[in-house]
Amino acid sequence: MRWSRYYLFTSKEVPKEAEIASHKLMIRAGLIRKHSAGIYSYLPALWRSIQKFSNIVREELDRKGAVELQMPAVQPAELWKESGRWYEYGKELLRIKDRHNRDFCFGPTHEEIVTAITRADIRSYKQLPFNLYQIQVKFRDEIRPRFGLLRAREFIMKDAYSFHSTRESLDETYNDMRDAYSRILERSGFKFSVVEAATGAIGGSVSHEFVVFADHGESLVITCPKCGYAANVEKASFYIEPKKYNKVNFEIVPTPGKSRVKEVADFLGVSTDSIVKTLIYKTPEKLIAVAVAGDREVSEEKLRGVLGTQGELADDKTIEDITNAPVGFAGPVGLSEEIELLVDKSAAAIEYFVCGANKKDAHIVGATWDKVGKFKIVDIAEAKKGDKCVRCKSLLKVYRGIEVGHIFKLGTKYSEAMKCYFLDKDGKSKPVVMGCYGLGIGRSVAAAIEQHHDDKGIVWPVAIAPFECVVMPLNTDNTTVVSEAESIYSQLKEKGIDTIIDDRDERAGFKFKDSDLLGFPLKVIVGAKTIKEGKVEIELRKDGSRLEVKTSDVVSKVGEILSDHKNLSLVSVR
RNA sequence: CGGGGCGUAGCUCAGCUUGGUAGAGCGCACGGUUCGGGACCGUGAGGUCGGAGGUUCAAAUCCUCUCGCCCCGACCA
Numbered sequence: 001m002r003w004s005r006y007y008l009f010t011s012k013e014v015p016k017e018a019e020i021a022s023h024k025l026m027i028r029a030g031l032i033r034k035h036s037a038g039i040y041s042y043l044p045a046l047w048r049s050i051q052k053f054s055n056i057v058r059e060e061l062d063r064k065g066a067v068e069l070q071m072p073a074v075q076p077a078e079l080w081k082e083s084g085r086w087y088e089y090g091k092e093l094l095r096i097k098d099r100h101n102r103d104f105c106f107g108p109t110h111e112e113i114v115t116a117i118t119r120a121d122i123r124s125y126k127q128l129p130f131n132l133y134q135i136q137v138k139f140r141d142e143i144r145p146r147f148g149l150l151r152a153r154e155f156i157m158k159d160a161y162s163f164h165s166t167r168e169s170l171d172e173t174y175n176d177m178r179d180a181y182s183r184i185l186e187r188s189g190f191k192f193s194v195v196e197a198a199t200g201a202i203g204g205s206v207s208h209e210f211v212v213f214a215d216h217g218e219s220l221v222i223t224c225p226k227c228g229y230a231a232n233v234e235k236a237s238f239y240i241e242p243k244k245y246n247k248v249n250f251e252i253v254p255t256p257g258k259s260r261v262k263e264v265a266d267f268l269g270v271s272t273d274s275i276v277k278t279l280i281y282k283t284p285e286k287l288i289a290v291a292v293a294g295d296r297e298v299s300e301e302k303l304r305g306v307l308g309t310q311g312e313l314a315d316d317k318t319i320e321d322i323t324n325a326p327v328g329f330a331g332p333v334g335l336s337e338e339i340e341l342l343v344d345k346s347a348a349a350i351e352y353f354v355c356g357a358n359k360k361d362a363h364i365v366g367a368t369w370d371k372v373g374k375f376k377i378v379d380i381a382e383a384k385k386g387d388k389c390v391r392c393k394s395l396l397k398v399y400r401g402i403e404v405g406h407i408f409k410l411g412t413k414y415s416e417a418m419k420c421y422f423l424d425k426d427g428k429s430k431p432v433v434m435g436c437y438g439l440g441i442g443r444s445v446a447a448a449i450e451q452h453h454d455d456k457g458i459v460w461p462v463a464i465a466p467f468e469c470v471v472m473p474l475n476t477d478n479t480t481v482v483s484e485a486e487s488i489y490s491q492l493k494e495k496g497i498d499t500i501i502d503d504r505d506e507r508a509g510f511k512f513k514d515s516d517l518l519g520f521p522l523k524v525i526v527g528a529k530t531i532k533e534g535k536v537e538i539e540l541r542k543d544g545s546r547l548e549v550k551t552s553d554v555v556s557k558v559g560e561i562l563s564d565h566k567n568l569s570l571v572s573v574r
Numbered sequence: 575c576g577g578g579g580c581g582u583a584g585c586u587c588a589g590c591u592u593g594g595u596a597g598a599g600c601g602c603a604c605g606g607u608u609c610g611g612g613a614c615c616g617u618g619a620g621g622u623c624g625g626a627g628g629u630u631c632a633a634a635u636c637c638u639c640u641c642g643c644c645c646c647g648a649c650c651a
Binding site for chain 1 (some may be wrong): 575580587595600601606609610611612613639644645646649650651
């Protein structure tokens with residue numbers, strides 16, 4: 001590619017709307033153009049990176065026997081009504097009407113469509129399993145798009161859906177996909193972690209996230225450096241350390257106006273972890289009381305797992321009705337029998353605790369669980385810094401990262417709702433067992449920049465760089481320099497090395513700054529100084545190191561360095 | 575959805591308080607000097623001041639409405 005004829009325009013200005021590195025650099029390097037909140041064009045250079053990453057994805061999925069297809073972006077409402085998600089998905093689903101006033105949506109994901117396809121074809125267990133995938137534009141009307149491609153509304157995603165006659169078969173494919181994702185990320189030069197995750201709006205039972213480490217990531221990941229346990233903070237379990245408690249006599253004490261945990265703790269002179277905090281949640285069907293230790297938060301994702309449905313905090317009026325007290329004075333002791341009580345492990349472990357008295361301006365001290373009616377002990381508190389591993393009791397670490405992939409065991413949620421059945425060996429009709437596997441393409445590429453950049457610009461991993469190599473004739477008025485550069489450029493292309501020549505009539509410094517910003521892994525510098533001796537320089541973007549080589553050796557040397565780097569990025573970093 | 579901020583040249587922004595000829599830097603075009611880490615000098619092109627309405631002799635500036643963008647928050651007792 002000739003830079004002078006390519007569509008690649010950089011800028012010195014630091015964009016005002018961008019806050020994090022990948023977003024700023026993508027704008028400065030001329031890789032994206034924003035049209036609306038969370039809606040972008042991918043300009044040619046970035047599109048090359050996206051294509052390279054997509055092709056790695058294809059190679060690794062094809063290797064596992066997955067089959068590519070393409071499904072519609074605009075989907076009829078009927079299918080979403082069948083699965084029930086037309087009513088559940090909420091405002092993130094972009095709903096549109098056609099000229100006949102019929103309802104459609106712009107697909108945020110494709111379980112409905114893929115199930116509509118397969119239910120028409122699947123008859124027998126003999127056809128199973130199979131795994132279908134596509135790389136396609138999705139739309140999710142996010143509450144607040146931000147960070148450029150990291151949280152866009154329109155984005156490119158690889159989504160795969162597998163279909164099975166048995167759970168065991170699903171397990172097999174699930175593990176295959178897990179391997180494929182790991183290979184994809186390794187080949188693309190990511191440092192990442194595979195973590196247990198909550199299933200969210202997609203549904204299903206088991207799921208894992210692929211989280212690329214980044215200081216500005218939106219996901220919090222808990223890992224155990226000793227035994228390798230890793231989970232999203234929304235899902236992570238932790239070890240509750242047994243403590244010795246001194247006996248405290250049961251007593252109802254006045255706590256006027258002290259409704260928050262911190263206030264009660266200060267007022268009574270106790271620590272927050274000896275308080276039991278009681279929250280009232282509501283689901284579409286019922287009210288639930290939830291108790292956690294005062295120094296902990298409820299993980300709504302964990303709660304969703306226990307309830308099997310999304311719960312939300314009840315409004316003030318409901319709380320007053322059920323607890324006979326204003327908000328802030330609920331407690332498990334003496335709570336109405338009408339409401340189910342879930343007690344987190346963290347709260348259940350406290351022998352003598354402080355809690356709301358279900359009475360205005362009063363708390364109980366010295367409460368014990370034998371004074372509480374029926375309750376169930378569950379794991380619904382969020383892990384936090386300083387917690388210990390549920391498996392090996394080592395100190396857990398908390399990392400920030402970007403969730404680039406998420407794989408789920410869906411089970412029969414969609415196949416039952418949408419009647420995708422097959423006839424099994426025993427002659428009985430059964431719902432197909434499904435898995436689904438998402439990987440954010442644009443997000444991954446943005447995450448790569450987030451993970452690989454310095455103060456000069458992007459430092460692309462070789463595998464997904466827009467170009468592997470840039471040839472830079474520094475003195476465009478020197479005919480030897482120009483002709484040597486052109487010759488090297490043709491030879492590199494000949495050898496299949498992805499090369500751009502910076503043939504623009506610009507000064508040397510300008511070209512250096514631009515290619516540093518763009519982050520091409522290798523520069524071949526052709527200048528008047530060295531060409532006199534029949535030499536050029538090769539510079540590595542990674543560390544700025546240079547070596548002089550004879551013009552006759554450049555091509556083989558470049559090939560050598562690039563293959564070294566490709567191999568390097570294959571080394572597992574977990 | 576709630577709160578805050580912004581919208582003026584291709585980009586980043588000043589001007590608005592106190593109404594009166596629309597500015598700077600970068601970028602762009604041309605000429606000259608320069609030429610291995612975002613050069614310098616000169617000349618020049620380029621703006622319905624987000625949009626609509628209003629007040630006024632006169633509106634980028636004041637008022638009303640509206641659209642868009644950015645940031646923070648969205649209930650944990």
